[in-house]
Amino acid sequence: MHKFVLLLLLFLHEIYGRTQWTTDQAFAWFNAQKPYIMGTEYMTSSAVNSLEMWQAATFDPVLIDKEMAVGGQLGMTTMRIFLEDLAYSQDPAGFKNRMSTLLGIASKYGIKPLFVFFTNGAIPNPANGIQPKPIPGVESSDVVGTFANDSRVLGWDMWNEPDDGINLNDLMLLFPMVCDWARSMNPIQPLTSGLYRDVIGAQNKNYTAFELLQLNNSDVISFHE
Ligand SMILES: *[C@@H]1O[C@H](CO)[C@@H](O)[C@H](O)[C@H]1NC(C)=O
Ligand SMILES: *[C@@H]1O[C@H](CO)[C@@H](O)[C@H](O)[C@H]1NC(C)=O
Numbered sequence: 001m002h003k004f005v006l007l008l009l010l011f012l013h014e015i016y017g018r019t020q021w022t023t024d025q026a027f028a029w030f031n032a033q034k035p036y037i038m039g040t041e042y043m044t045s046s047a048v049n050s051l052e053m054w055q056a057a058t059f060d061p062v063l064i065d066k067e068m069a070v071g072g073q074l075g076m077t078t079m080r081i082f083l084e085d086l087a088y089s090q091d092p093a094g095f096k097n098r099m100s101t102l103l104g105i106a107s108k109y110g111i112k113p114l115f116v117f118f119t120n121g122a123i124p125n126p127a128n129g130i131q132p133k134p135i136p137g138v139e140s141s142d143v144v145g146t147f148a149n150d151s152r153v154l155g156w157d158m159w160n161e162p163d164d165g166i167n168l169n170d171l172m173l174l175f176p177m178v179c180d181w182a183r184s185m186n187p188i189q190p191l192t193s194g195l196y197r198d199v200i201g202a203q204n205k206n207y208t209a210f211e212l213l214q215l216n217n218s219d220v221i222s223f224h225e
């Protein structure tokens, strides 16, 4: 029964949610980012991992303010920041409040974060036994939904390096769903999923089926190595 209600809600969202951006929309968004998009990957310098950065006990707005100020002085306009499934699942409301605090600080210095969901490679505080699994759909839809109209956010990187260490068949099914759920929240910001294998300087790159799926589900294209 609960599953049914959840599906119905998702279905209703999909009716009203927006579609993937057209090329024109993507260019319009890009050209509106003044004066340019420049930044770095960011984690507070005191944190050993993104769990420490985001969990209530160690979240450090004073340090974030100092570091965002430095970024702003260097002319940075964005930071790519990993969100943290565990910190979210411990306390979704608190987690989103901390995101909002960070956005408030960053915006003082003209910095709009690109937030990154799910990272397969980096499980915080690794321990023996069953590893925590992200809950695709729940965290990303809730977070994107909460900040859907927030112009302090540059965009959403839907899944960091998704095809690194996850069953590809599962991923081919799951990945478009995660993007659809987030897009059904009608975000004003673009969704993207960074390509990261042999992209810089690649000539006539042959994209894998999964890379095509990443491209096909993005509003704007991003890459890193
Ligand atoms: C975003 O704005 C739209 C249109 O103004 C509104 O319908 C929607 O509820 C807003 N969403 C959030 C999360 O504030
Ligand atoms: C891509 O595939 C074509 C056809 O198999 C091959 O000739 C070409 O060398 C490949 N390109 C790269 C960059 O691997």
Ligand SMILES: *[C@@H]1O[C@H](CO)[C@@H](O)[C@H](O)[C@H]1NC(C)=O
Binding pocket: 209, 210, 212, 213, 216
């Ligand atoms: C991606 O889109 C292209 C053209 O729009 C299509 O030919 C291709 O099959 C799609 N690939 C995947 C994996 O969805």
